[in-house]
Amino acid sequence: MKKSNQEETRQHNSRLVLNMIYHSAEISRVEIARRSGLTRTTVSQIVAEFIDSGLVIETGQAPSQGGKPATLLQVDENSRMLVGIDLAESQFCGALVNLRGEIVERFCLPSETVNSEEAISRVYRLIEKLLELTKRPVIGIGVGVPGLMDPSSGIVRQAVNLNWRELPLGKLLQERFQRPIYLANDCQVSALGEYTFGSATGDQNLILIKAGRGVGAGIVSNGQLFHGENAGAGEIGHIKIEPNGEICRCGNRGCLETIASTRALIQNAPVTIDTFEDLLQAYHVGNPKVVAMVEYAAQALSETVKHLVSILNIQQIRLAGNLSHFGNQVLEIIRSNLQSGVLPALAESTRVDMAILGDDIVILGAASLVLKNELGLL
Numbered sequence: 076m077k078k079s080n081q082e083e084t085r086q087h088n089s090r091l092v093l094n095m096i097y098h099s100a101e102i103s104r105v106e107i108a109r110r111s112g113l114t115r116t117t118v119s120q121i122v123a124e125f126i127d128s129g130l131v132i133e134t135g136q137a138p139s140q141g142g143k144p145a146t147l148l149q150v151d152e153n154s155r156m157l158v159g160i161d162l163a164e165s166q167f168c169g170a171l172v173n174l175r176g177e178i179v180e181r182f183c184l185p186s187e188t189v190n191s192e193e194a195i196s197r198v199y200r201l202i203e204k205l206l207e208l209t210k211r212p213v214i215g216i217g218v219g220v221p222g223l224m225d226p227s228s229g230i231v232r233q234a235v236n237l238n239w240r241e242l243p244l245g246k247l248l249q250e251r252f253q254r255p256i257y258l259a260n261d262c263q264v265s266a267l268g269e270y271t272f273g274s275a276t277g278d279q280n281l282i283l284i285k286a287g288r289g290v291g292a293g294i295v296s297n298g299q300l301f302h303g304e305n306a307g308a309g310e311i312g313h314i315k316i317e318p319n320g321e322i323c324r325c326g327n328r329g330c331l332e333t334i335a336s337t338r339a340l341i342q343n344a345p346v347t348i349d350t351f352e353d354l355l356q357a358y359h360v361g362n363p364k365v366v367a368m369v370e371y372a373a374q375a376l377s378e379t380v381k382h383l384v385s386i387l388n389i390q391q392i393r394l395a396g397n398l399s400h401f402g403n404q405v406l407e408i409i410r411s412n413l414q415s416g417v418l419p420a421l422a423e424s425t426r427v428d429m430a431i432l433g434d435d436i437v438i439l440g441a442a443s444l445v446l447k448n449e450l451g452l453l
């Protein structure tokens with residue numbers, strides 16, 4: 076019993092020190108001891124282990140303040156690699172990501188028109204290919220899955236687009252790759268990624284809304300992902316917007332996804348188009364019917380954002396996914412609907428912006444899941 080307490084304390088101290096080094100441009104052992112309250116001996120022991128393993132490097136001397144100059148430390152961001160996988164869009168993409176969230180190598184495979192078995196073997200191939208691309212240690216594999224996930228068991232409850240039901244994907248990947256595997260819903264990993272690599276505001280809370288092939292929200296509360304009881308927190312895509320609207324893939328009618336998902340926008344487009352890129356072009360040249368449709372989708376989305384803000388009072392809202400490609404007008408619609416549809420004191424302090432991570436958000440989010448769980452970095 077005593078030993079496990081000691082082990083816990085040791086891990087806690089190690090993670091504390093690593094976080095301090097990670098979040099400082101450069102820092103000395105003395106400064107770490109001063110800020111953390113740990114003894115200099117403890118700090119030196121922990122730092123020595125990190126240097127031995129290559130995770131931390133000495134970068135030079137701090138300007139002397141009279142005594143012996145202190146050596147400065149940095150995390151070697153390329154000493155370990157993270158694998159991040161995005162299964163959410165029309166192709167499977169993955170990347171090797173360094174500890175700062177920079178993509179080092181990427182690889183994609185087509186995923187459309189494959190059956191559920193073939194989809195699993197493509198995920199294997201994608202990961203195998205990425206692992207072949209590096210000689211550096213890979214500390215884990217993170218996967219953003221479109222659909223309902225149980226992150227603790229790694230079971231995909233339901234991923235409609237991939238035709239997966241009750242699939243033990245975590246176990247399958249663990250057996251095949253013998254490395255730590257982390258899975259979560261694609262919107263939830265996106266929120267964690269934006270929080271970890273794209274948020275410099277110091278806020279502890281963030282809502283990330285992703286409107287692409289599916290529509291959903293990820294919620295970071297007090298620096299932690301909020302999953303909900305069945306890991307379904309943020310499933311805003313199936314909130315009913317139009318009582319007599321179109322039938323949704325969930326079986327209900329008039330869901331937000333029947334209006335604002337990529338597929339809905341293409342299907343409902345008042346002009347003949349084949350791809351999302353065509354639609355984007357029609358919007359940007361100002362086709363009035365297309366503009367009206369996109370604005371309607373943004374209105375519909377903002378209906379759900381009002382509820383999120385009112386219930387959670389989270390001030391930092393970021394938008395990602397295909398809908399964000401239409402640009403500032405979409406943001407303006409959400410902002411003005413918040414102004415008129417939420418308690419003014421709440422609306423005033425809420426900021427709605429584009430996600431900083433762009434189209435790599437699920438890959439980087441999946442990588443941040445590994446970073447958080449394996450190294451305790453936040």
Ligand SMILES: [Zn+2]
Pocket residue numbers: 312313323324325326327330332
């Ligand atoms: Zn639905």
